[in-house]
Amino acid sequence: GDSVTQMEGPVTLSEEAFLTINCTYTATGYPSLFWYVQYPGEGLQLLLKATKADDKGSNKGFEATYRKETTSFHLEKGSVQVSDSAVYFCALTQGGSEKLVFGKGTKLTVNP
Amino acid sequence: DVKVTQSSRYLVKRTGEKVFLECVQDMDHENMFWYRQDPGLGLRLIYFSYDVKMKEKGDIPEGYSVSREKKERFSLILESASTNQTSMYLCASSLGQGGTGELFFGEGSRLTVL
Numbered sequence: 001g002d003s004v005t006q007m008e009g010p011v012t013l014s015e016e017a018f019l020t021i022n023c024t025y026t027a028t029g030y031p032s033l034f035w036y037v038q039y040p041g042e043g044l045q046l047l048l049k050a051t052k053a054d055d056k057g058s059n060k061g062f063e064a065t066y067r068k069e070t071t072s073f074h075l076e077k078g079s080v081q082v083s084d085s086a087v088y089f090c091a092l093t094q095g096g097s098e099k100l101v102f103g104k105g106t107k108l109t110v111n112p
Numbered sequence: 113d114v115k116v117t118q119s120s121r122y123l124v125k126r127t128g129e130k131v132f133l134e135c136v137q138d139m140d141h142e143n144m145f146w147y148r149q150d151p152g153l154g155l156r157l158i159y160f161s162y163d164v165k166m167k168e169k170g171d172i173p174e175g176y177s178v179s180r181e182k183k184e185r186f187s188l189i190l191e192s193a194s195t196n197q198t199s200m201y202l203c204a205s206s207l208g209q210g211g212t213g214e215l216f217f218g219e220g221s222r223l224t225v226l
Contacts, residue, residue, distance in 0.1 A: 034213055049214070
């Protein structure tokens with residue numbers, strides 16, 4: 001079945017550092033790809049998405065590009081802030097379904 | 113803004129008790145979901161519902177049942193709680209009809225079974 005693999009955390013960075021969280025997927029067909037973020041004590045919320053190959057999703061300074069050839073959707077941010085400390089989940093869905101398949105999550109801590 | 117409200121943020125129950133987790137959404141969404149979140153395992157789908165009285169099993173339905181009598185409300189039921197059901201439970205909803213993939217989540221219900 002479909003699956004998502006994220007880099008294991010936790011990831012600890014200093015403020016203004018560059019962030020990459022790797023995500024690769026296994027799926028038949030052409031999935032849509034998502035990054036969700038969960039801030040402490042809150043539910044998940046959509047951060048960005050891409051629905052076809054070579055699309056780039058972006059939001060709040062974060063970016064991810066849908067790479068079909070490497071089956072990847074890595075999350076990047078040029079300069080992280082303390083307020084970016086959260087758990088980040090990569091996810092996919094396909095075939096018009098809204099049943100998301102999630103990765104295990106990567107916890108990011110940004111220190112001042 | 114879409115709001116998904118889970119009735120209890122924290123619950124403590126005893127083994128064998130029947131547990132109800134309630135979820136309400138206010139945006140007339142077609143789809144509703146129950147996930148459980150565990151460290152190192154991420155989110156796993158328990159059940160989802162695509163219409164009133166309609167439900168489908170997710171990846172880990174054993175030990176759980178659900179009820180959706182009204183469009184806005186989706187309940188998760190643990191008929192006889194066990195310690196391995198201690199977890200964070202997340203409810204979500206989505207618009208439906210075409211699968212945009214955006215799920216709206218509640219804040220979660222942390223259940224401890226003693």
